[in-house]
Amino acid sequence: MLSLLYMTFHLMVTDSVPAKPANIVEFPLKSRVELFSVRNRYEFSKSPFGFNTRDYSGLRPKNELYVGVYGQYRWIGLAYSRNVYGRKKDANGNEIKATTMGLSAIGDKWGGIGTFHSYRGLAMVNRRNEKEVIYPNLKFRELAVSIYHVLNGEDFSMRAAISYSAQQMRSAGSFFIWLQLNGQQWNALPSLQQDSVSIPIVKDDAPWKNVISAVPQLGYGYNVIFGTKGWGASILIHTGVGPAVLWSEHEPRQFKASWALGAAAQVGYNGPKWYTYLHADENCQSRIGFTNQSLYMVMQNVLLTIGLRL
Numbered sequence: 001m002l003s004l005l006y007m008t009f010h011l012m013v014t015d016s017v018p019a020k021p022a023n024i025v026e027f028p029l030k031s032r033v034e035l036f037s038v039r040n041r042y043e044f045s046k047s048p049f050g051f052n053t054r055d056y057s058g059l060r061p062k063n064e065l066y067v068g069v070y071g072q073y074r075w076i077g078l079a080y081s082r083n084v085y086g087r088k089k090d091a092n093g094n095e096i097k098a099t100t101m102g103l104s105a106i107g108d109k110w111g112g113i114g115t116f117h118s119y120r121g122l123a124m125v126n127r128r129n130e131k132e133v134i135y136p137n138l139k140f141r142e143l144a145v146s147i148y149h150v151l152n153g154e155d156f157s158m159r160a161a162i163s164y165s166a167q168q169m170r171s172a173g174s175f176f177i178w179l180q181l182n183g184q185q186w187n188a189l190p191s192l193q194q195d196s197v198s199i200p201i202v203k204d205d206a207p208w209k210n211v212i213s214a215v216p217q218l219g220y221g222y223n224v225i226f227g228t229k230g231w232g233a234s235i236l237i238h239t240g241v242g243p244a245v246l247w248s249e250h251e252p253r254q255f256k257a258s259w260a261l262g263a264a265a266q267v268g269y270n271g272p273k274w275y276t277y278l279h280a281d282e283n284c285q286s287r288i289g290f291t292n293q294s295l296y297m298v299m300q301n302v303l304l305t306i307g308l309r310l
Helices: 004-018 158-162
Strands: 024-026 030-043 066-075 074-084 097-105 110-124 132-148 167-168 171-189 209-226 229-246 254-270 274-287 295-309
Touching: 030 074, 030 110, 066 097, 158 167, 158 209, 158 229, 158 254, 171 229, 209 254
Parallel strands: none
Antiparallel strands: 024 167, 030 066, 030 295, 066 074, 074 097, 097 110, 110 132, 132 171, 171 209, 209 229, 229 254, 254 274, 274 295
16 A cells, blocks of 8 residues: 555656756758868877977978868768868978868767878978978878767767767766777888988888777767857867787887877857857877887867758
């Protein structure tokens, strides 16, 4: 009898409490197309944050301004961009060419982002006289895949944080697991010209070198919602350590520990028909073995995007 009264009272109390409205809302229009412009800095630096010595900079592409297009149909998206500024040649007539492509599948609990970078030629700048030397025979290719799992996908939307393909109604955050997979190949021809204003960084005892790494990371993300008009901001940070294997034609496989750190911030308008946002991020990962010195891979992006839902 007492248990029956308890169950009746429990049901009455439960029914009297209104259900919590969903914090993640889908847009009726599932497909998107967007135009973006990004200032990209991809560098192999003596510091994990891109600061180098007083004498020289790290190796990097000179092309730092890109424009691109992105299209999404349902849950999968494809991006393509080309450099449009900074393609001038050095004193020897050498030029850098760069291309970036991306493929993504963004969800609230699970998702993946894949990118491909190709650089034909990397530059080094002597800080004392600002003279730049481009190594045209130094080719670098990278395939990177990031896979994530959000632990609180009911309240925090990764789609609202990084792609604006969903709308989060109230401010909330969540921890997430981030797995970073990288495969890199260097093609440094023996004919690399060594200029007196720079110091030799890349080993030239092998025509190609490979690096593969897998770095699991733990992160936290938070979306701040400004009222009900679609304006908001987000922040993400993640870090971890994992194994890396390095090998080349003349060198045996080496196993190293590689750590990674990433942070991103974004602010913008996320509306039912169109959206726009300003995004900034920095990601760095330790790299040991393919150069004469220990360098860090540093990527910095500032991205302005305008998108239309279809």
